[in-house]
Amino acid sequence: MRHDSIVLDEAIESGSTNVPRAILSGPTRSGNFPDWFHDQQAAAWKQFQALPNPTRKDQAWRFSNVGVLDLAPFKLGGALPDKERNAILEQSRGLDQVAARLIFAGDQLIERDVVSDQLKKRGVIFQPLERAIVEHRELFRKHFMSQPAILGSAKFAALHQALVSSGTFLYVPRGVEIELPIEIFHWLHGENASVFPHLLLVTDELAKVTVIESFRSLDQQAPGFACGVNDLITGPGAKVTYICAQDWGSNVVALQMNTTIVDHDASAMSLNLHLGGKYSRFESLSRLIGEGGRSDLLAISVANGAQEFDARTLQDHVSPHTASDLLYKNALDARARTTFGGLIRVEPHAHFTDAYQKVRNLLLSDDSEANSMPGLEILADNVRCTHGATSGQIDKDELFYLRARGIPIPVAQRLIVSGFLNEVIQRLDHEAIADHLRRLVDDKFANG
Amino acid sequence: MKTETSAVNINRNIGDFFYPEAHVRDAGAGLSEKTIQYISDVKEDPDWVREFRLRGLKTFLEKPLPTHWASKDLEAIDFDKIRYYLAPGTAAKRSWDEVPEDIKRTFERLGIPEQERKFLAGVEAQFDSEAVYSNIKKAVGEQGVIFVGSTEGLKNHPEIFRKWFSKVIPVGDNKFSALNSAVFSGGSFIYVPPGVKVKHPLQAYFRINAENFGQFERTLIIADEGSEVTYMEGCTAPKFNTPTLHSAVVELVALKGAKIQYITVQNWASNVFNLVTKRGLAQENAEVKWIDCNIGSRLTMKYPSVIMKGRKARGEVLSIALANDGQHQDTGAKMIHAADETTSNIISKSISIGKGRATYRGLVHVPKHLKNCKNNTECDALLINATSRTDTYPAITVRGTGNAVQHEASVSQVSAEQIFYMQQRGLTEAQAMSLSVNGFVNDLVRQFPMEYSVELKRLIELEMEGSVG
Numbered sequence: 001m002r003h004d005s006i007v008l009d010e011a012i013e014s015g016s017t018n019v020p021r022a023i024l025s026g027p028t029r030s031g032n033f034p035d036w037f038h039d040q041q042a043a044a045w046k047q048f049q050a051l052p053n054p055t056r057k058d059q060a061w062r063f064s065n066v067g068v069l070d071l072a073p074f075k076l077g078g079a080l081p082d083k084e085r086n087a088i089l090e091q092s093r094g095l096d097q098v099a100a101r102l103i104f105a106g107d108q109l110i111e112r113d114v115v116s117d118q119l120k121k122r123g124v125i126f127q128p129l130e131r132a133i134v135e136h137r138e139l140f141r142k143h144f145m146s147q148p149a150i151l152g153s154a155k156f157a158a159l160h161q162a163l164v165s166s167g168t169f170l171y172v173p174r175g176v177e178i179e180l181p182i183e184i185f186h187w188l189h190g191e192n193a194s195v196f197p198h199l200l201l202v203t204d205e206l207a208k209v210t211v212i213e214s215f216r217s218l219d220q221q222a223p224g225f226a227c228g229v230n231d232l233i234t235g236p237g238a239k240v241t242y243i244c245a246q247d248w249g250s251n252v253v254a255l256q257m258n259t260t261i262v263d264h265d266a267s268a269m270s271l272n273l274h275l276g277g278k279y280s281r282f283e284s285l286s287r288l289i290g291e292g293g294r295s296d297l298l299a300i301s302v303a304n305g306a307q308e309f310d311a312r313t314l315q316d317h318v319s320p321h322t323a324s325d326l327l328y329k330n331a332l333d334a335r336a337r338t339t340f341g342g343l344i345r346v347e348p349h350a351h352f353t354d355a356y357q358k359v360r361n362l363l364l365s366d367d368s369e370a371n372s373m374p375g376l377e378i379l380a381d382n383v384r385c386t387h388g389a390t391s392g393q394i395d396k397d398e399l400f401y402l403r404a405r406g407i408p409i410p411v412a413q414r415l416i417v418s419g420f421l422n423e424v425i426q427r428l429d430h431e432a433i434a435d436h437l438r439r440l441v442d443d444k445f446a447n448g
Numbered sequence: 449m450k451t452e453t454s455a456v457n458i459n460r461n462i463g464d465f466f467y468p469e470a471h472v473r474d475a476g477a478g479l480s481e482k483t484i485q486y487i488s489d490v491k492e493d494p495d496w497v498r499e500f501r502l503r504g505l506k507t508f509l510e511k512p513l514p515t516h517w518a519s520k521d522l523e524a525i526d527f528d529k530i531r532y533y534l535a536p537g538t539a540a541k542r543s544w545d546e547v548p549e550d551i552k553r554t555f556e557r558l559g560i561p562e563q564e565r566k567f568l569a570g571v572e573a574q575f576d577s578e579a580v581y582s583n584i585k586k587a588v589g590e591q592g593v594i595f596v597g598s599t600e601g602l603k604n605h606p607e608i609f610r611k612w613f614s615k616v617i618p619v620g621d622n623k624f625s626a627l628n629s630a631v632f633s634g635g636s637f638i639y640v641p642p643g644v645k646v647k648h649p650l651q652a653y654f655r656i657n658a659e660n661f662g663q664f665e666r667t668l669i670i671a672d673e674g675s676e677v678t679y680m681e682g683c684t685a686p687k688f689n690t691p692t693l694h695s696a697v698v699e700l701v702a703l704k705g706a707k708i709q710y711i712t713v714q715n716w717a718s719n720v721f722n723l724v725t726k727r728g729l730a731q732e733n734a735e736v737k738w739i740d741c742n743i744g745s746r747l748t749m750k751y752p753s754v755i756m757k758g759r760k761a762r763g764e765v766l767s768i769a770l771a772n773d774g775q776h777q778d779t780g781a782k783m784i785h786a787a788d789e790t791t792s793n794i795i796s797k798s799i800s801i802g803k804g805r806a807t808y809r810g811l812v813h814v815p816k817h818l819k820n821c822k823n824n825t826e827c828d829a830l831l832i833n834a835t836s837r838t839d840t841y842p843a844i845t846v847r848g849t850g851n852a853v854q855h856e857a858s859v860s861q862v863s864a865e866q867i868f869y870m871q872q873r874g875l876t877e878a879q880a881m882s883l884s885v886n887g888f889v890n891d892l893v894r895q896f897p898m899e900y901s902v903e904l905k906r907l908i909e910l911e912m913e914g915s916v917g
Contacts, residue, residue, distance in 0.1 A: 059517050062843065351834070366817055366848040374855065376840035381831035381861040389855040391814075391846035 020075040023194055023225070027162045036141075037133055044145075044161035051155035060152025063339040063371040064310045068253050068279040074194040074225040076163065080105055084189050084218060092185045094214055094245075095432055099180035100126050105187040105218075107166045107195050115178070123173035126182065129198055132169035140169060143202055147231055147259035151283040151312045156255050160196050160229045167198025170211065172238075177208035181243075181433060184211065188226065188252060189218040197228035197256075203238040210241040212433060217249030217276070226254040234266040236290060241269045243433060245440055248276035250305065257283045264290025264319070271428055273437055274301040274309050275444045281310040288315075288322035297326040298424050300437075302444050303336030303368070313342040315355055320380075323354040329424050330361045331417050332368035343375040344387065350380050357387035362420050364393070364413070414445050478528045481505065484630055487533045491599055491633065496610070504619050504629025511623040519776055521747050525721055530693050532631040532664070588646060593677075594639040595650055598666045601637025608639050612670055616699040616729045616755070624749075625725040628664045628697040635665030635696065640675040640706070649678040649711070649897055667698040671706035671734075678709040678897065692720045694745075700728035700736055704758065707735045711896065715744035718774055722748040732758030732787075739896060742769045742777050751809060753782035756790035763792040768889050771804030771836075780809035780842075785821045785851075794825040797889050800836035810842040812853060819850040827857035830888050832881070862888075 027041040053069065054061040088105050101113040115126050125136060132140045149157035168184055186197040203209060217224060226248060234240045240260075248254050254277045260268045274280055286295040301309040315324040330338040344355040361370035372389040394416050402412035421441060425434045476483070484505050488498040513522045588595065594605060602609045619629045640646060671677050694716060702708045708728060716722050722745040728736030738752035754763025765781035783792035798806035808827045829838035840857045862884045870880035886893075886905070893901050 057516060063845070348835070361846065363846060363849050363851075366850075369816075369845065369847040372842070372844040372846075372855070374840075374842060374857070376829075376838065376857060376859060378829065378831065378838045378859045381834050381836055383831070383859060383861070385859040387840070387855075387857050389842070389844055389853075391844065391851070391853040393849035393851075 020078040020190075020193075023071050023074045023076055023159075023163065025076075032130060033133060034137075040145075041162045041164075044158045048155055048158035048162055051158060054152060054155070058152065060312065060341070062341065062373070063337075064281065065279060065308055065337070068308075071159075071225065073192045073223065075192050076194060078106060078190050078193060080108065080110070080189065085110055088187050088189065088218055091216070091218075092187075092214075094183050094185070094212065095181055095436055097180050097432070098183040099178050101183045101185075102126075102128065102168055103185040103187070104166060104195070104197065106189055106193055107164075107197070109166055115182075119176070119178060122176050123171075124176060124178065125169065125171040127169050129164070129167040129169055129200070132200075136169070136171070139171060139202065140200070143200055143231060143233055145229065145231070147261070147285070147287075149229075149257045149259075149283065151257070151285055151314055153255055153257050153281070153283055156227050157229060157257050160198070160227045160257070163227075164196045164198050164229075167196075168200070170199070170201045170209070172201075172203045172207035172209045174204040174235075175206045176204075178210070181210040181212050181430075184213045186213065186215050186226075186228075187218055188216070188222070188224040188248065191219075191222050192224065193222070194225040194227070197226065197230075199228075199230035199232075201231070201240065201242070202233045202235075203240055204235045206237040207235060208239040210243075210430065210433075212243040212245065212436075214245045214247070215254070215276075216247050217252060220249040221251060222249055223251040224249060224253070226252060226256070228254075228256045230256070230258050232258070232260040232268060232270075234260065234262045234268045234293075236263045237265045238263070239267045241428070241430070243270070243428070243437070244272045244282075245437065246272070246274050246276060246280060246282075247440060247444075248280065250276065250278060250307075252277045252280075254280040255283075256281070258285065260284070260286045260295060262286065262288045262290070262293035262295050262322070265292035266290065267294045267296075269296040269298070269428070271298040271424070271437075272300070272311075273440065274299065274303075274311075275440060277307065279308045279310070281312070284311070284313045286313075286315050286324060287318055288324060289318045291319050291321040293319065293322045295322075295324040296427065297324070297328075298427055299328040300421050300424050300441070301328075301330040301338055302421070302441060303330065303338055304333040304444075306335045308337045308339075310339045311341070313340075313357075315342075315344045315357065317344070317346045317350040317353040317355060320349065320351045320353070322350065324356070326357040327424055327427065328359045329421055330359070330370060331364065331421060332361065332370055333364040335365075335367040337369045337371070339371040339373075340389075341373040341375070342387075343377060344385050345377045346380050346383050346385060348379045351382040353380065353383040353385065355383070355385045359389045360420075361389075361391040362393065362417065363391060364417070417445075418442070477531050479505070479508075479530070479532055479631070483532055487631060487633065490533070494602070494606075497602060500614070500619070501630050501632075504626050504631075507620045507626035508623060508630055511620070511626060513623060518749060519747055519778060521776065522721070525693055533633055588648070588650075591644045591646070592641040593644060593646060594637065596637050598635040598637050598668065599633065601668065605637070605639065608670060609637060609668065612699065612701050613668055614699070616701060616727045617697055617725050621725060624695045624723040625697050628666060628695050628725070632664045632666035632697065634663070635667040635698075636669070636679070637667070638669040638677065638679065640671045640677045642672040643674045644672075645676040646678070649680050651680040663694045663696070665696045667696070668701075669699070669708060669710070670701045671703060671708045673703045674705040676707040678711065680711040680897075681713075692717070694720055694722045694724070696724045696726075698724070698726040702728065702730045702734035702736050704731045705733045706731070707737075709737045709739065710752075711739040713741045713743070714748065716748075717744060718746055718772075720745045722750065724748075724750040726750065726752040727782075728752075728754045728763070730754055730756050730758065730761035730763060733760045734758060735762040735764070737764040738766070738781070740765065740767045740779065742767075742779055744775075745777075746774060747776045747778065749778045751780040751782050751811070753784065753811075754792060755784045755786055756792065757786045759787050760789045761787060762790070765794045765796070766892055766895055767794075767796040768892055769796075769798040769806050771798065771800045771806040773802040773804060776805045776807065778807040778809060780807075780811075781825075782811040783813070783823055785812075785814045785818060785823070788818050789820045790818075791822045793823070794827075795892060796827045797830070797892055798828075798838060799830045799832065799885060799888065800838050801832045803833075803835045803837075805837040805839070807839040808841065808857070810844075810855075812842070812844045812846075812855070814846045814848075814851045814853060816847040818848065821851040821853075823853045825855040827855075828888070829857070829859045830885070831859065831861045832885075
């Protein structure tokens with residue numbers, strides 16, 4: 001791992017638009033992007049303007065509090081004083097050992113630890129977006145925003161494409177296995193700030209990589225807006241693990257659109273941990289396009305106060321002999337709301353599909369509300385598809401057992417909730433990351 | 449199974465027959481205020497019913513088709529070509545002897561022998577939009593049970609009828625309940641007095657027998673405190689060339705401690721749009737149970753619901769759907785928990801054959817501050833051919849602690865091993881397939897009352913006839 005300061009300075013210059021302006025003023029051509037990219041941004045902006053605002057009547061937004069999606073107050077750009085910058089660097093603590101690291105603050109790259117020379121020599125590319133556009137034009141262009149957002153947020157995907165100014169491009173060539181995780185931080189700073197985080201991960205045949213992205217706010221109370229896209233392209237036989245640790249400040253409205261493409265004999269696992277934000281929507285599409293492909297979709301939401309988490313998923317089985325397994329767990333306290341809208345779709349001829357989908361809600365308060373819409377669309381026979389949804393509360397017997405051993409109620413409750421969520425974390429089978437995620441969950445319990 | 453759909457090829461021609469139409473009263477095609485006035489005039493509606501109809505028409509015209517979530521196939525309905533009212537011009541019949549001969553023949557083709565009916569408490573048969581045959585067993589009448597057509601109900605028993613009519617399903621509930629409110633005719637009105645347990649099921653048969661003619665029956669059943677009643681409804685219809693619309697509204701009211709069981713076997717012709725709103729209200733300790741079996745029609749959209757309004761109320765939906773080529777069975781259930789300790793149960797089984805599509809759509813709602821509410825939902829889908837399709841779209845809302853809700857669904861196919869096993873023992877592939885399908889629905893069919901489970905099994909066998917080749 002090597003600190004790469006030259007690139008860093010370039011990035012800061014290219015992204016430096018110090019005078020904040022409203023999101024709704026649209027893209028400018030002032031960045032250092034090539035013309036074709038600017039043209040795409042202009043086209044995406046037109047699309048954003050043309051598409052209607054979502055309403056609750058849209059099936060894809062049913063139960064969702066679309067009222068929070070007023071973008072008028074949010075701004076682009078803004079200066080990053082040294083003090084804040086240092087605070088962000090100081091607080092960007094994640095895993096002890098990583099293969100590489102990028103830290104973005106307000107969509108500006110502020111620190112970069114590149115991959116080892118050895119990995120570089122084998123062809124691994126780990127670059128900020130603006131450099132990949134120039135240096136790996138063909139590869140980048142082929143995959144960038146190539147997956148349509150079909151789970152409801154087409155409008156916001158267009159907004160993202162119009163306003164994205166940085167992000168991560170990671171390419172892992174054939175047969176290369178990166179043992180240690182790659183870590184990426186995205187920070188929001190300032191009042192009414194906005195970010196458009198982007199991750200494009202392309203793995204070639206038999207490659208292996210783990211990426212963890214953390215989303216945080218410097219000021220816990222400041223309103224903000226995040227609209228991210230991440231596309232994970234898993235090549236034949238490749239293995240990709242993606243973790244999203246979302247811990248925005250408590251007044252942030254966040255949207256994230258994820259697409260995972262799973263080629264033949266490939267395996268993709270994603271875990272989304274949702275802790276922060278006022279309203280956070282996560283769309284996750286997994287397309288299984290080759291025989292023998294497998295996709296695991298995991299998520300945990302810990303919701304309290306008046307938080308709202310809205311998860312929409314699609315397990316799209318395009319090819320026969322594919323498997324997918326979804327497990328989403330929500331723990332809800334106070335006046336929190338969660339919505340899960342998931343679909344397993346088995347396309348015609350995708351026989352021998354094995355698909356599973358399970359959502360479990362643990363309600364801890366009388367004012368919390370869990371909405372579940374687990375769906376199936378099966379257009380082929382010879383499949384095994386099951387789904388389940390449960391909503392319940394802490395088992396009184398379990399609580400009694402712990403109390404009988406002298407554990408006070410609040411502690412006992414927390415233990416039970418941790419145990420409930422831990423089942424998901426354990427599925428990762430990665431001790432260091434699991435510990436990190438458990439710490440984040442514990443912090444949330446501790447800080448309310 | 450890999451067998452192509454000669455597989456379970458349902459013979460739709462059985463039940464494909466009709467007799468010359470002899471309609472005396474006909475409102476003509478299309479829907480306007482004039483049509484409504486005409487219906488009200490012919491039926492000699494009281495003023496409040498006329499106003500109610502006009503309100504229904506207004507709402508119907510205002511509401512868009514629900515194609516943002518439902519099938520686009522709805523757009524194929526040409527509302528201007530449908531005839532909204534016609535009656536044979538005969539008064540409701542009281543005895544079997546008085547039933548016209550051609551109608552009797554229709555019943556015979558349906559396989560409902562006269563003999564069988566004598567065992568049934570009452571028969572209310574609907575031929576086109578008016579009840580032409582209604583027979584209430586003397587014993588039921590003596591118990592004080594009212595079992596009449598809806599028109600007769602609103603005229604002769606306004607004090608009970610008006611109190612509950614359109615209270616469970618308001619005019620504006622959906623576009624098709626509004627349509628029904630505008631043009632309803634036929635259907636049953638039943639009132640069971642407190643404590644009366646109707647031993648025999650009350651039964652009605654419905655048929656459509658006029659091209660482009662939609663049937664809009666309206667049924668209201670009130671079970672007073674502690675009473676019990678079972679109602680059965682079965683439908684078959686001859687085949688026509690242009691789409692036909694059936695849009696009924698059924699409201700059930702189970703007062704304190706009452707039990708209502710409503711059984712439907714739907715076998716409309718495969719060009720019928722069957723868009724039905726069914727909802728029951730269960731007061732304290734009451735129980736509403738829908739048993740719903742959908743075999744026919746082009747598109748069925750039907751989600752029987754129960755609102756559990758009183759403590760310890762129970763709701764149940766048992767549903768079987770069979771979708772063949774050109775059919776979409778979009779069925780399901782809604783359970784609205786509105787009081788403590790209410791429990792609901794949904795069991796849905798669907799079979800998709802050929803290019804058929806079966807959809808389960810469900811809603812379970814447990815609002816705030818309720819305690820000890822329970823819901824259990826199970827959906828199983830069976831796919832017969834490679835081109836068959838099944839969907840499941842439940843929506844579950846739970847607020848607060850103290851409630852337990854679980855939903856489970858699975859999709860499978862008849863296993864090749866099962867078929868192989870049975871073939872080894874000398875069954876043909878067709879017999880093996882038929883047996884498997886019957887086994888799949890058997891535990892539900894067994895819950896039907898005896899007469900109906902026999903009839904239903906016959907219907908399923910008929911559907912599987914000449915199947916796998």
